[in-house]
Amino acid sequence: MPSKPVLWNFFRxxxxxxxxIALALKEIEYEYKIVNLLTGEQLSEEFTKLNSKQEIPILEIDGLHLTQSLPIIEYLDETRPQEPRLIPKDPVIRCKARAIAEIINSGIQPYQNTNVLKRLVAEIGEEKKNEWLKHYLTKGFRAIESALIQSSGKYCVGDCLTIADLCLVPQVYSAHRFNVSLQDFPTILRVNAELEKIPAFQKSHAHAQIDTPDEFKGK
Ligand SMILES: N[C@@H](CCC(=O)N[C@@H](CS)C(=O)NCC(=O)O)C(=O)O
Incomplete structure (x- = not known):
């Protein structure tokens, strides 16, 4: 069993x-194992044995081999219940936080996944792919903005961090990366700016990782 947890991941x-972000908030040290999605390392025979879905992240921890980011975050929160609690105890707050996390996890991220975009480019071309992506990302962000207008305080749901915040920041980064404008979503931008001030979020940023290409470092 490895002495430290191992996270199989890629900077962006x-x-x-x-x-x-969850590991940083819980102050859990881990080994960073790079799976380069651009060169297709997730498709290798070796990696497919670890996760037949050919996706990251995988977290090795407590002798377990965990996949799917939201259940992984729930596991960390339940087994390391120190503050901040990422899954709220109150059922109403919990439901709101999970709903925002799910809009992102199942309602937006799958549309921008590497293998999906690659196939789209092959089938409909770069320009049409970009239109398609913009449509689905904007639709998802509209739903998040509407949820945050109802639920946000300083963060996505009130003034305490939740699983929703851990999903929001990477998704906002992806919008910038894919040139999808967020100017119509001021609540998202306000909450995101607040979250980016937190050291654990800064440490976890795509541009601060060991495999971040030099062109992006510190930006
Ligand atoms: N629902 C999964 C999504 C995992 C996922 O789609 N990971 C992407 C990177 S963000 C991936 O590994 N994609 C590989 C590919 O598309 O080939 C989770 O939350 O862990």
Missing amino acids: SSASWRVR
């Missing part, structure tokens, strides 16, 4: 980034 994988 948004699902992995969510887990990096």
